[in-house]
Amino acid sequence: MKVFVIGIGLIGGSFTIDIKASFNEATIFGIDRSEENLDKALSLGLIDQKSSFDNLDEADVVIVAIPVDATVELLPVVLDKINDSCLVFDVGSTKKKLCEIISEHPKRRNYLATHPIAGTEFSGPQAAIANLYRGKTNIICEVEKTAFKLQERGMEIFSRLGMRIRYMDPASHDKHIAYVSHLSHISSFMLGKTVIEKEKNERDIFDMAGSGFASTVRLAKSSPAMWAPIFKQNKDNVVETLEEYIANLTQFKELIENDDFDTIYNEMKDTNHIKTILKGIS
Structure with missing residues (x-):
């Protein structure tokens, strides 16, 4: 399983730690606007390789873990670049505007709107910790708009990471x-x-x-x-x-x-x- 994580900070980095521990076959690719963050993530073992948006067509899963304003701009670009069987989910703290932005995108079915209620006050790759999501609630919005097989892939990830699931509309x-x-x-x-x-x-x-x-x-x-x-x-x-x-x-x-x-x-x-x-x- 090829997992691309966009934004290697506390949230994205913590996902990489637990996915690597829970999926032996997972290879983690990191994308970040900060080269320093990518180098740090490599040295900490959070990612296996650096990557770029040009390689997103190889992804099985894309996790978007960047500020919500950047997610609104970049999520349509990500969906443009992925293959038809790739799951994309984000971890943002707001959902209504994001779901509206991509509501008519041809690959809307590839996107799962999620919000893991987890975190600390720290930031950056060095802040990433194991088991950040264990026992935490993950709110999923508009699940019915995501292809069922991709829902299953997401739920398998969330289950192995020990998350509780709650469904809610974006508003x-x-x-x-x-x-x-x-x-x-x-x-x-x-x-x-x-x-x-x-x-x-x-x-x-x-x-x-x-x-x-x-x-x-x-x-x-x-x-x-x-x-x-x-x-x-x-x-x-x-x-x-x-x-x-x-x-x-x-x-x-x-x-x-x-x-x-x-x-x-x-x-x-x-x-x-x-x-x-x-x-x-x-």
């Missing part, structure tokens, strides 16, 4: 992911920004930062090159979630100003229910 995916992923990244970035600005005047503020701050601001270390395009593509849903979040923050501020700490206590107690909802999620 619902983008709306829900804005709440559980995109908003949390914005919150983390803005918390980091707030503290950095304060630190300009109070140089020892980071000496006081404990594990709570570190865990809350962890996502602020994520790549802006990946996240700015996500916010752009999912603008309407992100704005909606921000409006609700800001309203809750404003209400919380007013409760403090009004010394209404009984309500604050009850709001926090009610929100503690999230421990039950998230039980078992790592």
Whole structure:
């Protein structure tokens, strides 16, 4: 099985590690605009060979693991170049615009719209890790538009990597992911920004930062090159979630100003229910 991975970073590189471990017959080809990334991926054993778009007609599987704005531009090009029996799937955090862009492509049947809910705050080939996807949910959109035999090929890959599968339409995916992923990244970035600005005047503020701050601001270390395009593509849903979040923050501020700490206590107690909802999620 010839697997071409476009974008050898955390997500693409982690796929190569697990595919190489799970499919003895797999040969991994890397495509990346950064020659340095390709050299690093070779030295780390993430890929077997460097390659290019000109060789995509040899692929059995193509994994597109690049920022969502680049995926919108390049996915039609990838579909133009592959053979009729090749499976192409992407790993982007937005799906509606992408599915619309290729809806009329002659090789739409070769494409599987996927979003593995997995990752860390780190980036680059050196960030790739084994078993990143084990036990994680992989959301698949418009599965009925993918050729059945290619669906089976994708499901075999996802199964061997230990992923859970959930089906969703692209619009619902983008709306829900804005709440559980995109908003949390914005919150983390803005918390980091707030503290950095304060630190300009109070140089020892980071000496006081404990594990709570570190865990809350962890996502602020994520790549802006990946996240700015996500916010752009999912603008309407992100704005909606921000409006609700800001309203809750404003209400919380007013409760403090009004010394209404009984309500604050009850709001926090009610929100503690999230421990039950998230039980078992790592």
